[in-house]
Amino acid sequence: xxxxxxxxxxxxxxxxxxxxxxxxxxxxxxxxxxxxxxxxxxxxxxxxxxxxxxxxxxxxxxxxxxxxxxxxxxxxxxxxxxxxxxxxxxxxxxxxxxxxxxxxxxxxxxxxxxxxxxxxxxxxxxxxxxxxxxxxxxxxxxxxxxxxxxxxxxxxxxxxxxxxxxxxxxxxxxxxxxxxxxxxxxxxxxxxxxxxxxxxxxxxxxxxxxxxxxxxxxxxxxxxxxxxxxxxxxxxxxxxxxxxxxxxxxxxxxxxxxxxxxxxxxxxxxxxxxxxxxxxxxxxxxxxxxxxxxxxxxxxxxxxxxxxxxxxxxxxxxxxxxxxxxxxxxxxxxxxxxxxxxxxxxxxxxxxxxxxxxxxxxxxxxxxxxxxxxxxxxxxxxxxxxxxxxxxxxxxxxxxxxxxxxxxxxxxxxxxxxxxxxxxxxxxxxxxxxxxxxxxxxxxxxxxxxxxxxxxxxxxxxxxxxxxxxxxxxxxxxxxxxxxxx
Amino acid sequence: xxxxxxxxxxxxxxxxxxxxxxxxxxxxxxxxxxxxxxxxxxxxxxxxxxxxxxxxxxxxxxxxxxxxxxxxxxxxxxxxxxxxxxxxxxxxxxxxxxx
Numbered sequence: 360x361x362x363x364x365x366x367x368x369x370x371x372x373x374x375x376x377x378x379x380x381x382x383x384x385x386x387x388x389x390x391x392x393x394x395x396x397x398x399x400x401x402x403x404x405x406x407x408x409x410x411x412x413x414x415x416x417x418x419x420x421x422x423x424x425x426x427x428x429x430x431x432x433x434x435x436x437x438x439x440x441x442x443x444x445x446x447x448x449x450x451x452x453x454x455x456x457x458x459x460x461x462x463x464x465x466x467x468x469x470x471x472x473x474x475x476x477x478x479x480x481x482x483x484x485x486x487x488x489x490x491x492x493x494x495x496x497x498x499x500x501x502x503x504x505x506x507x508x509x510x511x512x513x514x515x516x517x518x519x520x521x522x523x524x525x526x527x528x529x530x531x532x533x534x535x536x537x538x539x540x541x542x543x544x545x546x547x548x549x550x551x552x553x554x555x556x557x558x559x560x561x562x563x564x565x566x567x568x569x570x571x572x573x574x575x576x577x578x579x580x581x582x583x584x585x586x587x588x589x590x591x592x593x594x595x596x597x598x599x600x601x602x603x604x605x606x607x608x609x610x611x612x613x614x615x616x617x618x619x620x621x622x623x624x625x626x627x628x629x630x631x632x633x634x635x636x637x638x639x640x641x642x643x644x645x646x647x648x649x650x651x652x653x654x655x656x657x658x659x660x661x662x663x664x665x666x667x668x669x670x671x672x673x674x675x676x677x678x679x680x681x682x683x684x685x686x687x688x689x690x691x692x693x694x695x696x697x698x699x700x701x702x703x704x705x706x707x708x709x710x711x712x713x714x715x716x717x718x719x720x721x722x723x724x725x726x727x728x729x730x731x732x733x734x735x736x737x738x739x740x741x742x743x744x745x746x747x748x749x750x751x752x753x754x755x756x757x758x759x760x761x762x763x764x765x766x767x768x769x770x771x772x773x774x775x776x777x778x779x780x781x782x783x784x785x786x787x788x789x790x791x792x793x794x795x796x797x798x799x800x801x802x803x804x805x806x807x808x809x810x811x812x813x814x815x816x817x818x819x820x821x822x823x824x825x826x827x828x829x830x831x832x833x834x835x836x837x838x839x840x841x842x843x844x845x
Numbered sequence: 846x847x848x849x850x851x852x853x854x855x856x857x858x859x860x861x862x863x864x865x866x867x868x869x870x871x872x873x874x875x876x877x878x879x880x881x882x883x884x885x886x887x888x889x890x891x892x893x894x895x896x897x898x899x900x901x902x903x904x905x906x907x908x909x910x911x912x913x914x915x916x917x918x919x920x921x922x923x924x925x926x927x928x929x930x931x932x933x934x935x936x937x938x939x940x941x942x943x944x
Contacts, residue, residue, distance in 0.1 A: 534887060544888065565887020606857075606884075608891060765906055766883035766890040766916050774898030783900040825902055845902050 368519040378597040388634040394626045401428035413445045416682040427683045431622045446681040446707035455782035457757040457789035459710040461510035470516030472589040478655030478733045485657040489719040502722040504541035506742045507800030509758035517551035530564045544760040552598030558605035571598040572613030576627025580619040608769030609645040616668045617652030646688040653734040681707030686776040696737035714742030747805040757789030761844035879918035909939035
């Protein structure tokens with residue numbers, strides 16, 4: 360593609376008229392001054408108030424901005440310990456003792472954007488550019504399926520080479536590639552904002568969740584670090600409104616912590632949640648992500664930003680997100696090292712990636728090439744090692760993809776989750792998919808740790824009819840059947 | 846009412862209106878029946894209408910045609926013959942609509 364053609368493509372992408380209906384008096388839903396005022400007005404919250412807010416979260420009510428601001432401003436470490444425990448209690452109440460596991464699959468790293476913090480920025484000449492052909496993609500899928508993965512997040516740079524038609528084709532390849540008992544059952548996508556009709560193309564090929572991270576909600580910081588297409592704040596901040604409008608009713612929001620003040624961006628995530636819920640009948644984000652900026656090849660900003668978040672603060676911000684939106688899935692990725700993940704998963708995370716590689720075409724080669732990666736990974740454990748470590752901590756790994764294959768999406772899913780009842784399905788389905796993993800892919804050591812966990816969680820199922828059915832399904836899985844779920 | 850053939854070239858929202866009519870008809874005919882309608886996109890059954898907003902462990906998942914499906918959340922409240930008749934009727938209607 361010539362430079363002129365690429366510029367023509369860039370000019371055709373943004374359709375500002377598609378955002379207008381969602382704005383209030385021509386403004387987006389992030390009021391920077393109001394967020395700052397709210398944070399200021401809720402300084403030094405007293406213990407009673409913090410505990411009242413925790414109680415509200417524990418009842419699975421979404422917090423209001425002034426309540427989230429109060430939590431963010433808490434200075435009492437004893438109260439933070441209570442908040443950590445509350446986060447875990449909420450997670451257990453809504454989703455049970457299971458962690459959904461997936462793999463990231465980077466498909467194309469061509470990008471027209473030039474984001475200061477990103478290894479894939481267009482001006483970074485130290486990055487090897489690559490886009491998977493459909494055959495190469497099938498090879499990557501086979502490698503991931505061979506590890507035991509059932510769920511993917513496929514990641515694409517913003518570039519005419521990886522436009523919506525390319526993304527749609529890759530989804531079809533991902534769903535169509537089978538290896539023995541294995542297959543990918545749910546493909547989520549992390550890619551650039553699209554127009555409504557383009558989202559419909561992805562909806563039609565069976566997308567799982569569409570993720571677009573705002574990176575930072577702070578307008579001035581956003582403009583400072585983003586150029587080219589991604590420099591359009593509105594196009595990005597309303598991207599998931601357009602996805603919902605197109606019928607992609609599971610969407611994922613996120614912020615990249617380290618760009619702006621962490622408290623501001625937690626408030627931004629909450630404001631985004633509230634606006635989606637207001638515009639779409641109570642259905643907010645299906646997941647919230649909170650990646651921390653990590654070092655990347657030839658990207659000094661990622662290590663020099665004045666807003667980098669330390670480990671202790673990171674745990675706090677994850678906790679406040681958990682308490683602020685108690686019923687939504689929360690994803691902690693392998694950007695973080697194993698120790699951090701093992702710790703932070705205990706304040707309410709529901710999903711993590713494992714056995715991850717964030718280069719292009721590197722799963723099938725079983726190697727890591729830093730000059731193909733967007734950033735440097737913190738957790739390099741294999742899927743089997745991560746699952747085993749989680750099991751030792753009492754977490755059962757789930758590869759469940761049942762909800763979106765039987766109509767529990769959007770309002771239906773959210774209605775069940777908000778009542779704290781989705782765990783009644785999550786735990787049986789976690790047991791069933793974990794059993795498949797142990798039979799088909801696990802090492803002897805992981806089987807030794809995992810099988811007792813299955814027995815323990817089976818015994819803990821409260822409904823005797825469900826318990827009996829799951830027992831029967833486990834027998835069928837041992838006999839060779841696969842993909843059984845409630 | 847359900848047996849009436851659908852007009853040609855309906856849009857997705859026309860179809861959703863029609864599904865709301867089927868839903869209303871069936872739930873009026875069979876009080877207590879809980880139906881969760883979906884539009885099918887590959888693996889994805891996207892929720893359109895209905896369902897209890899509660900956990901249903903053993904719904905009967907029925908693909909009506911390549912684009913629509915319904916989960917009958919409490920099939921046990923119907924006699925087997927009646928359940929079969931409803932499914933056959935729905936599949937016939939959606940087959941005729943072909944969309």
